[in-house]
Amino acid sequence: MASPIRILTAVPICDGHDSAINTINLEFIRHGIEVIYLGYHRSVGDIVRAAIQEDVRAIGISSYNGGHVEFFADVVKHLKKEGAHDIKVFGGGGGTITHADAKAMERKGVDKIFFAGTSLDEMANYVRENYSKPRQKRSLAKTRDIELARRLTEIEEAKGRKAAKSHARSTSTARVIGFTGPGGAGKTTLIDELVLRFLSHKPKARVAILSHDPSVVGEGALLGDRATMINSQHDRVFMRSMATRGQAGGLSPATEGCLRELIGAGFDYVIIETVGTGQEAMPFQKNGIVDMTVLVMNPDYGARLQLQKIVMLDLADIVVVNKTDQARARAAISEIEQRLDQNRRAQQLVASVAKRHRDSGVDQLFGLISGDGLARAATKKRR
Amino acid sequence: MSKLGQVVESVEKYNQFVLDQVKRARTDEKFGRDLLGRWNDIKAKIPVSRAPTGLELPRLALPEIDEPGEIARYLFGEGLPGEFPFLNGAYREMYLEPVREVEEGSYGKNGGETNGKIDKKILQAEEPTRLFSGFMLAEDTNERFHYLTAHQRTHRLSTAFDGPTLYGIDSDADGVFGKIGEGGVAIDTVEDMVRLYEGFDLGAPTFSASMTISGPAPIIMAMYIAAAKRRFGPKVVPKLRGTVQADIFKEVQAQNETIFPTEASLRFLTDMVEFTTREMPRWYPISISGYHIGEAGSTPVQQAAYTLSNGFAYAEMFAARGIPIEQFGPRLSFFLDCGLDVEYIALSRVSRRIWAIGMRDAFGAGPRGQMFKLHTQTSGRSLVAAEFKNNLTRTAAELMLAYMNATNSSHSNSADEPFTTPSEEWIRLAAHSQAILLEESGIFKHTMNMLSGSPGMKAVERAVEAAILEEFREIERMGGVLAAVENRYQRSQIQNAAHRYEQQIYDGTRPIIALNKYRNGEDDAPEVKLVRTPRSKQQLQVDRLTKFKKKNAEKAKRALGKLADVVERGENCFPALLEAVEVCSLGQITERLQEVVGRFRPMV
Numbered sequence: 001m002a003s004p005i006r007i008l009t010a011v012p013i014c015d016g017h018d019s020a021i022n023t024i025n026l027e028f029i030r031h032g033i034e035v036i037y038l039g040y041h042r043s044v045g046d047i048v049r050a051a052i053q054e055d056v057r058a059i060g061i062s063s064y065n066g067g068h069v070e071f072f073a074d075v076v077k078h079l080k081k082e083g084a085h086d087i088k089v090f091g092g093g094g095g096t097i098t099h100a101d102a103k104a105m106e107r108k109g110v111d112k113i114f115f116a117g118t119s120l121d122e123m124a125n126y127v128r129e130n131y132s133k134p135r136q137k138r139s140l141a142k143t144r145d146i147e148l149a150r151r152l153t154e155i156e157e158a159k160g161r162k163a164a165k166s167h168a169r170s171t172s173t174a175r176v177i178g179f180t181g182p183g184g185a186g187k188t189t190l191i192d193e194l195v196l197r198f199l200s201h202k203p204k205a206r207v208a209i210l211s212h213d214p215s216v217v218g219e220g221a222l223l224g225d226r227a228t229m230i231n232s233q234h235d236r237v238f239m240r241s242m243a244t245r246g247q248a249g250g251l252s253p254a255t256e257g258c259l260r261e262l263i264g265a266g267f268d269y270v271i272i273e274t275v276g277t278g279q280e281a282m283p284f285q286k287n288g289i290v291d292m293t294v295l296v297m298n299p300d301y302g303a304r305l306q307l308q309k310i311v312m313l314d315l316a317d318i319v320v321v322n323k324t325d326q327a328r329a330r331a332a333i334s335e336i337e338q339r340l341d342q343n344r345r346a347q348q349l350v351a352s353v354a355k356r357h358r359d360s361g362v363d364q365l366f367g368l369i370s371g372d373g374l375a376r377a378a379t380k381k382r383r
Numbered sequence: 384m385s386k387l388g389q390v391v392e393s394v395e396k397y398n399q400f401v402l403d404q405v406k407r408a409r410t411d412e413k414f415g416r417d418l419l420g421r422w423n424d425i426k427a428k429i430p431v432s433r434a435p436t437g438l439e440l441p442r443l444a445l446p447e448i449d450e451p452g453e454i455a456r457y458l459f460g461e462g463l464p465g466e467f468p469f470l471n472g473a474y475r476e477m478y479l480e481p482v483r484e485v486e487e488g489s490y491g492k493n494g495g496e497t498n499g500k501i502d503k504k505i506l507q508a509e510e511p512t513r514l515f516s517g518f519m520l521a522e523d524t525n526e527r528f529h530y531l532t533a534h535q536r537t538h539r540l541s542t543a544f545d546g547p548t549l550y551g552i553d554s555d556a557d558g559v560f561g562k563i564g565e566g567g568v569a570i571d572t573v574e575d576m577v578r579l580y581e582g583f584d585l586g587a588p589t590f591s592a593s594m595t596i597s598g599p600a601p602i603i604m605a606m607y608i609a610a611a612k613r614r615f616g617p618k619v620v621p622k623l624r625g626t627v628q629a630d631i632f633k634e635v636q637a638q639n640e641t642i643f644p645t646e647a648s649l650r651f652l653t654d655m656v657e658f659t660t661r662e663m664p665r666w667y668p669i670s671i672s673g674y675h676i677g678e679a680g681s682t683p684v685q686q687a688a689y690t691l692s693n694g695f696a697y698a699e700m701f702a703a704r705g706i707p708i709e710q711f712g713p714r715l716s717f718f719l720d721c722g723l724d725v726e727y728i729a730l731s732r733v734s735r736r737i738w739a740i741g742m743r744d745a746f747g748a749g750p751r752g753q754m755f756k757l758h759t760q761t762s763g764r765s766l767v768a769a770e771f772k773n774n775l776t777r778t779a780a781e782l783m784l785a786y787m788n789a790t791n792s793s794h795s796n797s798a799d800e801p802f803t804t805p806s807e808e809w810i811r812l813a814a815h816s817q818a819i820l821l822e823e824s825g826i827f828k829h830t831m832n833m834l835s836g837s838p839g840m841k842a843v844e845r846a847v848e849a850a851i852l853e854e855f856r857e858i859e860r861m862g863g864v865l866a867a868v869e870n871r872y873q874r875s876q877i878q879n880a881a882h883r884y885e886q887q888i889y890d891g892t893r894p895i896i897a898l899n900k901y902r903n904g905e906d907d908a909p910e911v912k913l914v915r916t917p918r919s920k921q922q923l924q925v926d927r928l929t930k931f932k933k934k935n936a937e938k939a940k941r942a943l944g945k946l947a948d949v950v951e952r953g954e955n956c957f958p959a960l961l962e963a964v965e966v967c968s969l970g971q972i973t974e975r976l977q978e979v980v981g982r983f984r985p986m987v
Contacts, residue, residue, distance in 0.1 A: 014546025
């Protein structure tokens, strides 16, 4: 079975009209397309960077707030400038884009504009028919990002059977950190807040993020982490969103290959985020390629007994109890502390409220991960 | 329990109270007799109105009941127009035409005093017209404002801002050039704000300004005050009249124009409300809006439930800050969408009743704080491009529903909206639809309650109220409005409803005439010429901003430092904002505040 089509969708800067795109995203997914959704109020630079890193076939832009002729043209221009000629641009804006506008936009290299009244089926079929043919010969990659993104695509399309280039793990200085935990614990927000700290405290550091969302074999998926990861849309961050394509356990069949590729690509930090996992999940093996594993939980895991069943509590190097502004946070922290004491290992426990700006718990986690002193003083060493 | 839980209890209790009164009227003979006496008294005092044909009608229609229990049900359950719980209207006479000749033996004699008061009020009333406008640069919008109000006694301006302004971004920010002056006016500095309202007497009792902006509302509000002070001196501040939308909850739930994290946005909003309710008693510092929730695809019940619960959450927040309820209660106003779904037959009526009961019984508000003052706009989403002239009929039907719900003011959409910024021809027709219904037709001008209280309307009221309360309970179970917002509850409910609506259109279960039913296949939308902001104007805006920033560079640094300190210390930042806008641009202030409180993290 051929790999699903990957496209990126977004709403332009200064535009919050996301009702249409939300509906269209769902329809694309229903038609077997993997949609990386970047969100609304997004700049040309953010859109082009994301499209390149995700190596999508096309960018769909939904614009309802005017200025579309310039904006779409800018996206096309920027893609060309970066050497990403083979990423197509399409979109629509209901009645706000006139036929004359559409002609002007198509002259400037936009592939297709859909007008008001186009059925959802029609749009999805257009994408499937026009962006599904395998890309045979691709011109020489112009930038480091494009080259890396294409390698990841090759690995993913070979379902992990294709090995990464022979980057020796030993020559890499990348610190690889795996994040896992149940859905809704706030992993994505936490990672994004850490990235903000990497960027501001380490002016030259480059970060890679491999983010996962669930999908079934041969079906579509909504890969939406980028939409909330506002700090990670940055030139020093390379982010890749992957669908699990039917594999259980929180990762994709191609994860390991992609991870090896990223490790060899000269990043200072490589962060991998699993899908929301269940109690039995062990996405990161002992002595695997991940240097440090972080389990992110929220306080409402249920009765204390449930903690005994969470395998990752035995394996994680750091356990973060996030959302500690919620009810029963204190009880959760002390219960988890006791649970970790059973392990008699040097595990760290961090309490955080990642959604809070400049949260001290996130500072502490940053200190632990980066080995920096930012919050070391605040770190409570466990016996 | 949050206040919302108490509101649910209040409404349940009140409904029980009504039932008790009904029972008592039937069993307690004296009580029943008194009620009957009051009822007959009310009826006797109803003045007569006369249709142009000569037909005489009562100015207030009441149900034909003479049994004490039913009278109790009506008076306590609905209330007369203008009386608690305000089901039939916030005011007594709403759209009735003024009494021209006071007739002997009726109104003049029986209700003389009240009548005199009301009459005076009507004669001095402001025209309901408040046309939304904003495009290109401040001077262009200013010119349009003068054109729109040229022949009006009162000057009621309504301001639309462009995208960069709505997101608190400067016109010189990366990648926004094409958006300058598109869809609204570009405002970067207090100097733009001065230009925007040049030539209007901002402190006059006949002037009011409405500003449709939420994310950066406190900054824009500060600019408005600063601009007024520059032109009229500091004494103008208490005289300023108008409203700023400033509805953060609906932005996070539906419209997505938020720039700070929710809690920080709410804090800045409360800072502003604390200042304006104290210093500017005639200003409405928030317009609690369901319109955008409805337009984003919610069901009517979701729209009313989220809007009301947002309103109660704001009231709870302002009270927690220590702002007296008698100060902020009467300064809250509402804005709802009206579409063609059957719920709209009574949605605003029910909303008005729930608000009144909640504010009285859960918040202890006095009569002025119990009133749900409502602006209604017809549904933009219900309009389609296919055979667009049908939109006139849709809008007229929606307006009819809005008036049946006794909205305080209304905006009717232009039929050409699905494919363009409204053109003058269709704006004029849209405005006329209001006049045709209220002034030309006799439906609303002779008799209050003309279309209220049909068995069908009552059935809708009961169903809608129960559904709204159920939504309240769900939100309460999640820990209240803020907790539900953070769980994306309202957002995902709205998105689900929007998706279902689209599906229904495509599978035909929701007929849209000329789109999925009785379609002739022709696209009759005329090729329109859109007014776009010329590049030269966009460049002019950028140049002005550059000059302003250069001129004030040193002062701006100090003002921003001071502002940041105040915010760090947790004090009310509005006075510091008032100083900062004198020398800083909107974008500079936004960025500095974001450094302190963070940026809004969008919800998917």
